[in-house]
Amino acid sequence: MANTKAGGAEKNGKAAEEALSKKLPESGETAENAKEASKKGGVEIVKGQYTPVKYDEQYILMVNALKKYFPIKGGMVSKTIGWVKAVDGVTFNLKRGTTMGLVGESGCGKTTTGRTILRLSGEKTDGQVLFNGQEVYDLTAKEMRALRTKMQIIFQDPFSSLSPRLPVGEIIGEAVREHELVPKAEFDDYIDKVMDNCGLQPFHKDRYPHEFSGGQRQRICIARALALNPEFVVCDEPVSALDVSIQAQIINLLKDLQDQYKLTYLFISHDLSVVEHISDTVGVMYLGSLVEYGSTENIFSHPLHPYTEALFSAIPVPDPDVRMNRIVLEGSIPSPANPPSGCKFHTRCKHCTQRCKEEVPVQKEVEPGHFVVCHLYDK
Amino acid sequence: MAKNKPEGYLSAKESRRISKSNRKITNAMEKKRKRKNVPESEYLTQMHDSKNAVEFDNLHTYFFTDAGVVKSVDGVTFEVPIGKTVGVVGESGCGKSVTSLSLMQLLQRPQGQVVEGEIRLNLGDKAYDVTKMPNSELQKLRGNFMSMIFQEPMTSLNPVFRIGNQVDEVISLHDGEGKTKEDIKKRTIELLEMVGIANSDGVYKMYPHELSGGMRQRVMIAMALACNPRIIIADEPTTALDVTIQAQVLDLLKNLKDKINSSIMFITHDLGVIAEMADYVVVMYAGRIVEKGTADDIFHHPAHPYTIGLMASKPVVGKQVDKLYSIPGKVPNPINMPNYCYFKDRCEMCVNGCDGDYPCEVSISETHKVSCYRYNEENKAKTEGGEA
Numbered sequence: 159m160a161n162t163k164a165g166g167a168e169k170n171g172k173a174a175e176e177a178l179s180k181k182l183p184e185s186g187e188t189a190e191n192a193k194e195a196s197k198k199g200g201v202e203i204v205k206g207q208y209t210p211v212k213y214d215e216q217y218i219l220m221v222n223a224l225k226k227y228f229p230i231k232g233g234m235v236s237k238t239i240g241w242v243k244a245v246d247g248v249t250f251n252l253k254r255g256t257t258m259g260l261v262g263e264s265g266c267g268k269t270t271t272g273r274t275i276l277r278l279s280g281e282k283t284d285g286q287v288l289f290n291g292q293e294v295y296d297l298t299a300k301e302m303r304a305l306r307t308k309m310q311i312i313f314q315d316p317f318s319s320l321s322p323r324l325p326v327g328e329i330i331g332e333a334v335r336e337h338e339l340v341p342k343a344e345f346d347d348y349i350d351k352v353m354d355n356c357g358l359q360p361f362h363k364d365r366y367p368h369e370f371s372g373g374q375r376q377r378i379c380i381a382r383a384l385a386l387n388p389e390f391v392v393c394d395e396p397v398s399a400l401d402v403s404i405q406a407q408i409i410n411l412l413k414d415l416q417d418q419y420k421l422t423y424l425f426i427s428h429d430l431s432v433v434e435h436i437s438d439t440v441g442v443m444y445l446g447s448l449v450e451y452g453s454t455e456n457i458f459s460h461p462l463h464p465y466t467e468a469l470f471s472a473i474p475v476p477d478p479d480v481r482m483n484r485i486v487l488e489g490s491i492p493s494p495a496n497p498p499s500g501c502k503f504h505t506r507c508k509h510c511t512q513r514c515k516e517e518v519p520v521q522k523e524v525e526p527g528h529f530v531v532c533h534l535y536d537k
Numbered sequence: 538m539a540k541n542k543p544e545g546y547l548s549a550k551e552s553r554r555i556s557k558s559n560r561k562i563t564n565a566m567e568k569k570r571k572r573k574n575v576p577e578s579e580y581l582t583q584m585h586d587s588k589n590a591v592e593f594d595n596l597h598t599y600f601f602t603d604a605g606v607v608k609s610v611d612g613v614t615f616e617v618p619i620g621k622t623v624g625v626v627g628e629s630g631c632g633k634s635v636t637s638l639s640l641m642q643l644l645q646r647p648q649g650q651v652v653e654g655e656i657r658l659n660l661g662d663k664a665y666d667v668t669k670m671p672n673s674e675l676q677k678l679r680g681n682f683m684s685m686i687f688q689e690p691m692t693s694l695n696p697v698f699r700i701g702n703q704v705d706e707v708i709s710l711h712d713g714e715g716k717t718k719e720d721i722k723k724r725t726i727e728l729l730e731m732v733g734i735a736n737s738d739g740v741y742k743m744y745p746h747e748l749s750g751g752m753r754q755r756v757m758i759a760m761a762l763a764c765n766p767r768i769i770i771a772d773e774p775t776t777a778l779d780v781t782i783q784a785q786v787l788d789l790l791k792n793l794k795d796k797i798n799s800s801i802m803f804i805t806h807d808l809g810v811i812a813e814m815a816d817y818v819v820v821m822y823a824g825r826i827v828e829k830g831t832a833d834d835i836f837h838h839p840a841h842p843y844t845i846g847l848m849a850s851k852p853v854v855g856k857q858v859d860k861l862y863s864i865p866g867k868v869p870n871p872i873n874m875p876n877y878c879y880f881k882d883r884c885e886m887c888v889n890g891c892d893g894d895y896p897c898e899v900s901i902s903e904t905h906k907v908s909c910y911r912y913n914e915e916n917k918a919k920t921e922g923g924e925a
Contacts, residue, residue, distance in 0.1 A: 406850035435852035472784035474809025
């Protein structure tokens with residue numbers, strides 16, 4: 159029932175968005191314009207209607223108008239009757255050696271964004287993912303395999319992401335051996351070194367994951383990702399399943415490793431205090447779209463988008479004297495299969511106007527490096 | 538080979554011996570519990586202070602496992618005043634949840650047993666000791682006098698029954714005398730509306746999988762509040778939720794508490810949530826209370842090294858630090874607890890007395906109590922002098 163509705167709404171949205179996308183100015187090919195293009199991302203719905211970005215040396219990762227829709231199958235012959243718009247126009251650039259935090263409610267597409275960037279969930283629907291200037295989705299299987307060593311992921315739940323049948327040394331070393339990163343003779347020493355770097359005892363190599371505590375398992379996951387000597391790591395809620403005191407250990411470890419190996423992180427989390435601690439830039443997601451993006455200081459000191467404001471006002475402060483000015487959002491996140499027309503946040507926004515209901519806002523640079531997708535900031 | 542056995546290794550023979558002796562103890566306890574027609578005088582007691590809703594007095598809850606006796610709760614004493622919120626903080630495995638389960642008497646039997654101590658429950662005109670009450674009497678208190686909001690809304694609702702049925706069941710079991718089915722349904726829908734579910738008629742007919750995490754948690758809260766309980770135990774009610782939903786749930790709990798003037802025992806490891814909700818805070822470590830006091834005492838003048846460490850290890854928005862503090866080491870093995878202060882091996886503020894027995898409770902102020910040698914009479918002058 160809900161699915162048939164989704165189809166209709168999508169058509170309506172399509173028409174409105176197409177009309178808008180025509181207004182897009184032509185963009186040039188310089189790095190300056192690449193930034194401009196990123197501002198305009200997320201408007202279109204027809205495939206290939208984004209302005210391509212050009213590779214800029216300082217960015218390890220450039221994501222432009224990335225979309226990932228999952229089909230809703232239904233009917234007798236399982237035909238596609240709608241799309242779940244898990245990621246719907248995400249645009250950001252990530253500088254080498256920095257950390258970007260990605261925050262948002264559960265179900266807003268944080269994890270799918272991470273996985274789509276790594277090409278872990280099939281084909282993308284639309285947009286660009288440039289890793290070191292190379293479109294990730296253009297690579298052949300063989301080239302992709304070679305690239306896998308450069309981009310790694312640390313999964314959310316250390317209890318379910320480790321094979322219970324493999325000893326720890328094998329979990330960490332399997333990919334190293336497969337990719338032949340080190341000569342056979344040095345293999346054992348290499349694994350010892352990696353484990354030592356991640357705070358694990360090398361003599362634990364022969365133990366199985368069930369013999370470790372949650373914090374230790376997360377260290378194993380980190381060691382597994384880092385054993386391949388990657389440049390870019392997606393950390394998908396690496397500390398959510400851990401205790402407070404262990405969280406601190408893991409966060410410190412991630413920071414130390416970043417300094418040591420010049421890693422770039424995409425840090426996905428819904429814990430805002432952790433994100434503030436670890437990130438250089440922060441992106442806030444709502445229902446598949448990036449609503450605000452900028453440096454950590456800017457975003458936390460003066461959030462612009464009403465959703466970001468509400469989100470940050472809800473962070474509990476460990477001080478009983480602080481009376482909080484909490485903006486409680488009414489209702490819950492709408493279904494991504496049938497997102498509201500216009501601005502997706504308008505159903506819960508207190509600044510909602512008629513324009514918000516009809517017109518999709520575009521990404522604007524309100525101050526240097528601080529982007530927001532909201533009609534409130536139109537000049 | 539035999540010499541290389543890892544620490545904590547048990548041979549099958551040893552394990553059998555332990556389980557046999559355990560069974561002897563637990564069987565005796567179960568037999569005592571299962572007696573019929575226990576006279577009321579046996580579990581009738583006196584509250585020490587009539588303003589308290591619950592008093593935990595030297596509670597010991599042990600689990601008799603095949604690897605040895607786990608002292609999950611080892612001498613816990615605190616009280617929950619009427620109309621106030623008490624927050625219980627600590628790492629996982631420190632006995633927070635077991636303390637609350639002891640109050641509800643929902644421990645995993647026969648392994649889990651309250652071996653010593655009292656939990657006094659204030660029923661207005663009289664007081665009962667929960668630990669000695671027979672099950673049939675307890676059943677009359679659970680749900681309508683004290684109720685619990687469980688940790689994971691995903692696993693605590695039954696997936697094969699509709700939401701409405703599950704809430705109806707609570708009402709008909711505990712408060713259903715003289716009520717027709719329609720009355721009960723009306724009350725359920727009223728409850729669902731009270732916890733902020735907009736489409737309450739629709740949700741009444743839904744299955745748990747059709748709801749989001751926040752909605753399920755609301756249903757759990759509606760179930761817990763169905764019979765206007767005087768004591769609500771909230772066991773990490775917001776841990777599985779997003780900040781925005783968490784904010785909604787906390788507001789809801791606060792409003793409801795004021796509406797029905799009940800006491801809340803709030804268990805969590807999130808200090809931010811505690812600061813917001815709690816009037817009194819109890820910090821637990823390895824089955825014991827290391828520090829307790831008003832929220833103001835604990836957050837502005839934390840005394841125990843563990844509390845200080847816990848606060849330092851949590852990143853706080855707006856307070857940039859280069860490196861987070863992390864408490865070194867790990868929690869001692871619950872089967873072989875040391876006979877000195879449990880925190881000594883991880884403590885960076887040890888003083889001379891720390892090698893002695895487990896420290897007893899020291900009062901810093903009227904409300905603020907801490908179990909640490911740093912605050913004993915002879916050390917007090919020294920630490921204060923050192924800090925000043």
